[in-house]
Amino acid sequence: MAPSTAELAIDARRLCRRFGDVQAVDGVDLRVRPGGVFGLLGPDGAGKSTLIRMLATVLTPNSGDALIFGDSVVHAHRRITPRIGYMSQRFSMYLDLSVSENLEFFARIRGVPAALRRARSASLLESMELAEFSDRQAQFLSGGMKQKLMLASTLMHEPDLLLLDEPTTGVDPLSRLEFWRIIADLRAAEKTILVATPYMDEAERCTDIAFMDAGHIPHTGTPAEVKSLVPGTLFEVAAPDPRAALAAVCSASGVTSAHLYGDVVRVLSAPGGPDARELLTHMNAVGIHATDVQPADVDMEAAFAYLAEQAGDAA
Amino acid sequence: MTHSAHHPLPFISEPTATDSAISVRGLTKRFGEFTAVSGIDFDVARGEIFGFLGPNGSGKTTTMRMLTGTIAPQSGSIRILGEDVVASPEKVKRRIGYMSQKFSLFEDLTVDENLRFYAGVYDLPADEFVKQRAYVLEMAGLVGREKELTANLSVGWKQRLALGAATIHEPELLFLDEPTSGVDPVARRHFWDLLYDLAGQGVTLFVTTHYMEEATQCGRLAFMYAGRIIAEGSPREIREQHLLDIGDRDDSGRLRTASIEDVFVRLVTREREEAGR
Structure with a gap:
């Protein structure tokens, strides 16, 4: 009520x-x-x-x-x-x-x-x-x-x-x-x-x-509700050269957004987009070595970036 | 101090690294009874992004002001780009840039007028200014907004304009004092992309920040507390050194990797406890 x-x-x-x-x-x-x-x-x-x-x-x-x-x-x-x-x-x-x-x-x-x-x-x-x-x-x-x-x-x-x-x-x-x-x-x-x-x-x-x-x-x-607005899956990619890895994942199809977070690359994969193995395969194909790709929980930082981008696109 | 013309200058063994952007030995600054910086040593290599961390009041800004030649130390040596800053602070003035957390922009001037002002400060020749102005406007995304009053720009735009003003004379070394304070997460991300571009062009960056996720993006870090440097190394080294120290386990029982934030909180808490004893 x-x-x-x-x-x-x-x-x-x-x-x-x-x-x-x-x-x-x-x-x-x-x-x-x-x-x-x-x-x-x-x-x-x-x-x-x-x-x-x-x-x-x-x-x-x-x-x-x-x-x-x-x-x-x-x-x-x-x-x-x-x-x-x-x-x-x-x-x-x-x-x-x-x-x-x-x-x-x-x-x-x-x-x-x-x-x-x-x-x-x-x-x-x-x-x-x-x-x-x-x-x-x-x-x-x-x-x-x-x-x-x-x-x-x-x-x-x-x-x-x-x-x-x-x-x-x-x-x-x-x-x-x-x-x-x-x-x-x-x-x-x-x-x-x-x-x-x-x-x-x-x-x-x-x-x-x-x-x-x-x-x-x-x-x-609630924070959980706001975070649930983000569609798809978030991955964290560890690589010796995070900047190069960022450029590499950006070129993969089905990737909504990617950015550097600390020393890992965070990749938001659209629903039906690449999973961890496919991201790794894509990076290998463009000659970028990644040491690890792990799914990560969507946090408020990721939610903020997604919502800000949505709002920007709508404007 | 004088040197006889008959004798070559004595070989200076410290600071040694001639290819360092910054080399500091025994740097000390007191204000009255208070020792703000207490005999610190560190080196920053050329092209490096060096993060300078510490709680408010730990001596970061005082150190930065000594490095830029704004205030003189009580003792110790500072070499910036091979020059002795303590003896002749003006020698490196044109080779370094400084961006403060207050952005140092004139709010009642337009974007273009602010850039002209800083070009004047650094005596930039007219043809250089034309070239640099175009570069800065493009970099900051301010093309077409040259006539806009700076006061009307949002924080993110001001921040990029301030970066442009601080780099209009193409410095080899750039000091940034909390450049992203109060800026939203997306704008901070864009700003760090710009910093990486500068580093990619060979510019050395000396950055203070309270965002620990930004600190993790630096090549090397120094933690300052009560005027001393209490930890130094790459983010990975610092995290690994403190991994066992923290020893927390995650939900699945794995030893949790310390984040730079964990290390920061741990170090400062430990120092405070020791000081209280």
Whole structure:
């Protein structure tokens, strides 16, 4: 049974936003249930940031509307802002204020009472392992610590919905793991999280995915559902010269796409296309030696590439 | 230091590799009390794609800024394309290129104006510029968009334009500081195809990245942590060295091969634990 509007964290209907001649968001429908981690994926320029900014009530739609916990971003943004936390792509803390001063400042403008500010700040810094840096000026934090400080400042007023626009861009792998551990804790605390990310391993950690392209959202579903949209079989080819192997497999008929992934070549074979043995035979025939061809599970990276290509062809 | 004209220059035994693109010995940089880079040694061969990895704040950018002659080290030697960068940083300026994670493009200039600006920076003769401009526009897929404002390009286009601007003077060695940060997976793939084309033309590439799947595409890697290099080798060597270390088994009980990401997380976690002891 479809949940009623009031039960949804986000319910966007025909949401549109234009900048000059560019239709950045073009009639987006999006429904996000409370309590999940919803990943927003899509090529650069797809309209993800514009969509998030409208949901965060910092940008007004040209037409359409979105209800956040039942309240309209167009007509009732004052009721929404206390319930949401928005983290933009840019580091927007005061560089010359310390970690704790930044938290204090952002909590105060959010109207958090003084007594609560101290307790929440202490508990957030503790859980994000920032406590020992609370007196450090924001400009002297590493990239990973800056992102955690931004997240902490969006949590000071205890929002129910977090809107995170590429929160881990430029952050090293270990700091990203830490960041996602915090996301998991927030989910356990029954927060709803909408996160845009260019990292496909992060997309795999989401409960639901929306794939956005050219202002539209053509696909939504669980990561497994989105991956199942990819037809055919994925193979990984190991070869002494992966670049040469890539060129070789591209010339095989029935190959939808192929690309280098790390030090192997990933080949998407169309339904009825070549199997592992046939790929090997084809490469041998064009004089390319492959050491191994194995079927691989379609991951979010492969799904993204497939969906982006489909969308590009349709355009 | 002076050398008498009567005596030949003493044979310099270190750094030795004259055919190295980069040769670094004992490189150290301190900011006040803080040692950002702590006596590192490494070599990069010509034509190699060298990946420079490490957590935020480990000293990667500081090292890169010393290699490009932007800041001077406290001690140690740097040879870039055979030249001593510490003594005369300007000597290699025209032979190297640099692309920063911020892309260093003027948003309020057009595509063409940005290319003209960088051609001016490197004093490119007019006929060279015409040739290089055509090459860069073709490479970046920006033919027909020369008059477009850079601010209006998507991240992927900007990134390719920035690569074009950084290579307009045909450098022999290119430094790339997180060139694919925040770029979508398909655009990143195209970008790496461009990097491979450059390497195929003999250009040496020195790249930092936080995408471990990109790191696996490099010929050789160095891991930096707290100003030191804690692991070095080809991706395969690094993965094999740490295979038994990780020792995880997959669903069918086979010993799982460590990915570069596994190694990264393992190395950094181990270093942190040791530092905490």
